[in-house]
Amino acid sequence: FLVVDGEWDVIASNRRLLFLGRYPADAIWRVWPPSLWLAFAGGLSYGIWSRLSIRELVFLGLIVAFLLAFIARGEATFLVLLATVIGGASYVVGRRLRDTDRASRAGQVAIVAWAAFLPLGWLLLFSFGAPSSSQIGGFLLNVVLAAVALTASLPVGIALALGRASRFQTLRYGCVSIIEFVRAGPLLVWIFMAQFVLPDFLPGFLGDVDLIIRVIIVLTIFTSAYIAEIVRGGLQSVPKGQVEAAEAVGLGTFTITFWIVLPQALRAVIPAMVSQLISLWKDTSLVAIIGAFDLLRVSQATQSQPEFRGTPHEVLLFAALMFWIVAFTMSRLSRRLEGTLGVGTR
Structure with missing residues (x-):
């Protein structure tokens, strides 16, 4: 069913409807800054306080491949790849700073990033002339x-x-x-x-x-x-x-x-x-x-x-x-x- 019989064109043709509903096309840009910010905060936090295992790397790779296969078209492809690069780069930075004397400061930056994520998303999605x-x-x-x-x-x-x-x-x-x-x-x-x-x-x-x-x-x-x-x-x-x-x-x-x-x-x-x-x-x-x-x-x-x-x-x-x-x-x-x-x- 997954490979042969499934009619997966319904997903590709309705990808914007499935992910954003009736959100106006000219306001979709409001969704991307919080998404990129989430990639930064998540990557930095994971680099400072944890470590990615092989299974988790495979899982993240499958998610990115899934997004590129079913969702990303045109500009969205670039933005998905950009979010991946930002998340990976911030993870590497977090790992590098973890065992240094700047680890405490990096942790504070990660906490501030998470604290700012929801207000940033709220302002972009609900304020400054945003759609209802x-x-x-x-x-x-x-x-x-x-x-x-x-x-x-x-x-x-x-x-x-x-x-x-x-x-x-x-x-x-x-x-x-x-x-x-x-x-x-x-x-x-x-x-x-x-x-x-x-x-x-x-x-x-x-x-x-x-x-x-x-x-x-x-x-x-x-x-x-x-x-x-x-x-x-x-x-x-x-x-x-x-x-x-x-x-x-x-x-x-x-x-x-x-x-x-x-x-x-x-x-x-x-x-x-x-x-x-x-x-x-x-x-x-x-x-x-x-x-x-x-x-x-x-x-x-x-x-x-x-x-x-x-x-x-x-x-x-x-x-x-x-x-x-x-x-x-x-x-x-x-x-x-x-x-x-x-x-x-x-």
């Missing part, structure tokens, strides 16, 4: 939903977990109420609420908030509730003796929480945390139910084209492959991080 967020679709929509919700849900979830463990009853009961209320309903119901109910609760000065922004809000709140429970388990795993010892030497609550308890708690729950984030990535496909033009809905829409009727397997297999690539990459990065931090070892 409702025009974002395809694979790009899934990436935007997951990236923004993931970034926002981590601090919110940690804050809810700390609030639930607080000694102040008002704060604790408030956080418990939020967590249990959100977890009591399935994500699909919350997504429908983002479409029909949430607009009535948003302040009037915000105006007509786009559906995609409302979905991001719901995904953030939903994921934050589950992350809060994961982090709470990590907080409970920290021996109370360490807290008592810190209090005995005169350390304050803030110092104990953020410098002793929280780092150990987060380290202990990395596997569960990444599992939840992978689940968030896959759950972005649910937005197709409310009419958002994500990768799954675009894959279904291609079947209405007369020349490609009867080719659902090829398009759905392609969509599944795209979701798997991202989920597998997150899983591999998680295992590398666990090995670096010694999770599961004494």
Whole structure:
């Protein structure tokens, strides 16, 4: 099927629709700067804090070959190759600086690069005369939903977990109420609420908030509730003796929480945390139910084209492959991080 019977022309002919949806052709340039920035930040970080294995090099090579075979045409070919060169060069630079006295400074640059990635992408995709967020679709929509919700849900979830463990009853009961209320309903119901109910609760000065922004809000709140429970388990795993010892030497609550308890708690729950984030990535496909033009809905829409009727397997297999690539990459990065931090070892 993959080599002989598959009608893969449906992918090549609809590559822009599958990856960008209805995003205007004259605004596609906005997608490339964040992509090149991601290649730089990822390559530099991997060079400083890890090392590529042969399997990972083969995996990255297959991804590049896949992009060139199915996606890249004309200018896109040059940009895919440029992203590959930037990622490879930044990885080599990171490896060279890793064992020098400039390793700390290089690590700071990598952290700043990651911190600037989301604001850069947001400004280019949603500001300075950018098209409406409702025009974002395809694979790009899934990436935007997951990236923004993931970034926002981590601090919110940690804050809810700390609030639930607080000694102040008002704060604790408030956080418990939020967590249990959100977890009591399935994500699909919350997504429908983002479409029909949430607009009535948003302040009037915000105006007509786009559906995609409302979905991001719901995904953030939903994921934050589950992350809060994961982090709470990590907080409970920290021996109370360490807290008592810190209090005995005169350390304050803030110092104990953020410098002793929280780092150990987060380290202990990395596997569960990444599992939840992978689940968030896959759950972005649910937005197709409310009419958002994500990768799954675009894959279904291609079947209405007369020349490609009867080719659902090829398009759905392609969509599944795209979701798997991202989920597998997150899983591999998680295992590398666990090995670096010694999770599961004494």
